[in-house]
Each structure stands twice: as structure tokens, then as C-alpha cells.
Amino acid sequence: MNDVTSRYPTEDVEKPRIVILISGSGSNMLTIADQVLSGSIDADIAGVVCNEPEAAGVQKARDRDLDVSVIDHRGFTSREEFDVALMRTIDDYQPDLVVLAGFMRILTPDLVRRYEGRMLNIHPSLLPKYQGLHTHRRALEAGDDLHGVTVHFVTEVLDDGPNVIQAVVPVMDGDTEETLRKRVQLQEHIIYPIAVKWFVEGRLEMVSGLATFDGKPMPDTGVKLEG
């Protein structure tokens, strides 16, 4: 039979598989999952992994009928031991992309190397500014006019891998950590799904330590969205 559709059945073509790691409220996980579930990101959420049994994000993921694995890091005697269990859990989902969405654990080099080039993180600052914690407080204390958020590939140095997208957020008079956090988070929910979509469409890659888009190196900032 000379029927093209029967020779290439689309339903047999596997979509890229995404695993999302969370520790907290899971709002970034949810925006990405909802874009996948609505079809605007052409992928499957293979699973959500959380290290905090009581995290609000666990219930949010279950409400969307996502497969959720909870691994409490307190049940392990070392970071290495926890990460071995974490890698096993992630690998069981056979992901093409690992998305860190508020996953509040420092990762061992073994884990980072395993997923290098297919692991993204979102960090609430204009990296390389304010790596680490309390980014909103530090931007306020420094008197910055501009703050923001970055999606980047994960490499062995914390919050240091090549940038993919940054959104710039103005700091307003009278801002508190909380008002600034909320303004930044609105941008997180815009830029993280974009980066995930680019990756699963094969447009975004990490090549020789650089983020590339359609085969061309991105600027150091990544694509910069000025508010």
C-alpha cells in the first residue's frame, strides 16, 4: 500500500519528555505544565519530582493528573546518596529535558554532568548578578533600579551556566522583597515556558558551553526582554 500516513503513523512518534523538579509552591511548574497540557508546548510531562513532602506544588501537580515522585532529602545521610536516588527517579522517567523550577537543593557534580545540556534552571536575578539566595533583598539593598530573572542551562558552578532568556523588571520606590518578588515572578511565568518550548522544538541547545539558538550562539545575557 502506498499510503504515506500509514507508513509514518504520527501517534507512534514520541514527544520530548520533560521532568520538572520542585521544592515549593510550584507556580513555574504549573505554567509549564499547563502550556504542555494545552498543546502550546509539544511535549509530555513525564513526571514531577519534589524533595519536600509538604510542598504545595505536589498537590498542584496531582490536581493536573501528573505523575509525582516525592523523595525527602532528610531520609538520606549525604548529598551524594540523595542525588543517586534522585538520578534513579529522574532516569525512570527517561527525560529529554530536566527543568529545575524552584528546586532548592545544591546538586552534586555527578548529577549535573549526567543532565548537562538538557537541564534548565530559573534564577530570580539578572545573572551573573546575585548568584545564590535572597536575590530580591540584595537588589533592594544595593539600590538597583533594575532587577529581573534569568533562565539558564545548568552547569557545575551554581547559577553560572549559559543564559537563555532574561526579563528585566524595574525596581519601584517603596518596593519590598515581597512586591519585587511578585513582579519578578510574573516574568518567570512568561520566560520559562518560552525557553522550554525552544528546547523541545530543537531550537535551543548547549554547544561547547554556549547556549545556541537555531545553531547560532546567544548573547551572554541570553535573549533579553526589557520591560
Ligand code: GRF
Ligand atoms: C522562583 O522564584 C524561582 O525564580 C526560584 O524559585 C522560585 C520558585 O517558585 N528559582 P515556584 O515554586 O515556581 O512558585
